[in-house]
Amino acid sequence: MTDIKRLFDFPYYQLEVHNLEAALVTKYNGEWKKTSTKEYIEKSNAVSRALLKLGIQKDDKIAVISSTNRTEWNIMDIGILQTGAQNIPIYPTICAEDYEYVLNHSESIYCFVSDQEVYDKVKKVQANTKLKEVYSFDQIDGCKHYSELFEYGKDESTQQDVEKRKTNVSEEDLATIIYTSGTTGKPKGVMLTHKNIVSNALDSIPRLPLIDGETRVLSFLPICHIFERVLIYIYQHAGASIYFAEGIDKIGDNAKEIKPHLMSVVPRLLEKVYDKIYAKGSELTGIKSKLFHWAIDLGESWQPYKQNGSWYEFKLGIARKLIFSKWKAALGGELTTMVSGSAPLQERLTRVFCAAGMQVMEGYGLTETSPVVSVGMYANKHFKLGTVGKPIRNVEVKIAEDGEILIKGPNVMKGYYKDPEKTASVMTGDFFHTGDKGEIDPDGFLKITGRKKEMFKTSGGKYVIPTLLENELKQSRFIEQVMVVGEGEKMPAAIIQPNFEFISDWIKRKQKNIGTSPNEIAASEEVKARIQKEVDDCNKHFGKWEQIKRFELTPDAWSIDGGHLTPTMKMKRDVIKGIYQDLYDNIYRD
DSSP states (O other), X not given: OOOOOXXXXXXXXXXXXXXXXXXXXXXXXXXXXXXOHHHHHHHHHHHHHHHXXXXXXXXXXXXXXXXXXXXXXXXXXXXXXXTTOEEEEOOTTXXXXXXXHHHHHHTOOXXXXXXXXXXXXXXXXXXXXXXXXXXXXXXXXTSEETTHHHHHTOOGGGHHHHHHHHHTOOTTSEEEEEEOOOSSSSOOEEEEEHHHXXXXXXXXXXXXXXOTTTOEEEEOSOTTSHHHHHHHHHHHHHTOEEEEOSOGGGHHHHHHHHOOSEEEEOHHHHHHHHHHHHHHHHTOOHHHHHHHHHHHHHHTTOOGGGTTOHHHHHHHHHHIIIIIHHHHHHTTSOOOEEEEOSSOOOHHHHHHHHHTTOEEEEEEEOGGGSSEEEEOBTGGGBOOTTSOOEEOTXXXXXXXXXXXXXXXXTTSOSEETTOHHHHHHTEETTEEEEEEEEEEOTTSOEEEEEETTTOEEOTTSOEEOHHHHHHHHTTSTTEEEEEEEOTTSSSOEEEEEEOHHHHHHHHHHTTOXXXXXXXHHHHOHHHHHHHHHHHHHXXXXXOTTTSOOXXXXXXXXXXXXXXXXXXXXXXXXXXXXXXXXXXXXXXXOO
């Protein structure tokens, strides 16, 4: 049996143990196309042979940029890694100038793109880079198609050269450089070795409820991010069939078609799913309306392991049959587990989705830790609300005196590419400084309490942890995004992006004499008064020095394209403050 040491060992392990007919499945022109394990490996080998013909040497860099997850990405990943070269994944949504920076900083010499939009951005900067050629997955006029590599590498007599390259790839060798979508400054290139990622995948496997050879998963979080990428390797090891969603807007449709058992999510997605469900439920009348809100209230008080007692479980059984079964049906009907990462998840959402029979297991990690540090698991009492589970095996978590989370293990990065000073600044011996603050409870569960750098001090000398206030405020259905401000100021305040969709429905439902455009909503005194109630409720949970004294509403939605958010949906605090400097000034004008 294949001993997995390098990332390209995963598909060979799958061939020996599972040999799937549907290893990777992508939808083309309205039809799901299955790629078997055997075909996956054959195509990857053809890519490797072609790359050797193109002169690719060990440690060369090849960029891959894809707007959606797809079979081709995975074939290129294995094809590149087998040659001893490195796969440089790039977020598709960043601007052309950032493409140029990453391509140059990584010294990438070939680039593979998914579609016309990405190709146009690359072409805009290609002359300023070292790129020899650009290939595309879609058919694009004027661009070489990636299938040319299959033709170029069809001579199997040169496979022995690929095998030699594979043999010469050590688990300690660099596998990839992932450029973090930093909230400030230029992206940092995180160097991850084969051992970093392989160990993390293998050490995470016991936490996922996978059924060997039977599990269907839906993949849609960006594969260029290490979270989804590691899950892909885990799925391959488990013999799960991986279906790639057409896009975030098609998740519901794709889920109904393939009926997944498992998928990874980010809190933002669950918030949107819940908001849509709640909006539909709010349109109900009579007994149906009462039943819907009864089920929601029941869900919001859910506790794991039947801690609420038999009477609660009896009522929950009724709620699942009458209400929650429809939620499940909207996501295919067979979804049992969602793994959530990237950002803190509202506890209310965890309760409601778990009550609905779709367990949400929250995890914690960073690109620099490959990424998994800890994750919840319902089995064996490894799940506790308000925490990110227990650390996985071989990963040591230590809390520094100032509360910072420190990580040690085989998953900790090799360092930042071309930046030894930055690398040294985040390491103390073998421990990586995460910049996050947290605590480990008596049962060994890790709880994240905030970002070390994001904690600020008011002019009165009081410390405020904005993420705690933000997470509380975002539980309101009236609030889509919120950034707590006040560093060096006399009081904490908030810049809030209203939930325009929900408030628009609220205005119509309540027959308010208010316009429903984003500008009209943001300017409405009645909307502000309603959101003030939400802020007041939030403030009850905090000390006087922490409470939000004033807030302003933004007239537009915060987005990746607008520059407010990173590709992983984290707030760019400095950018947001700059965009809404007038609102900030208005808060502190008096």
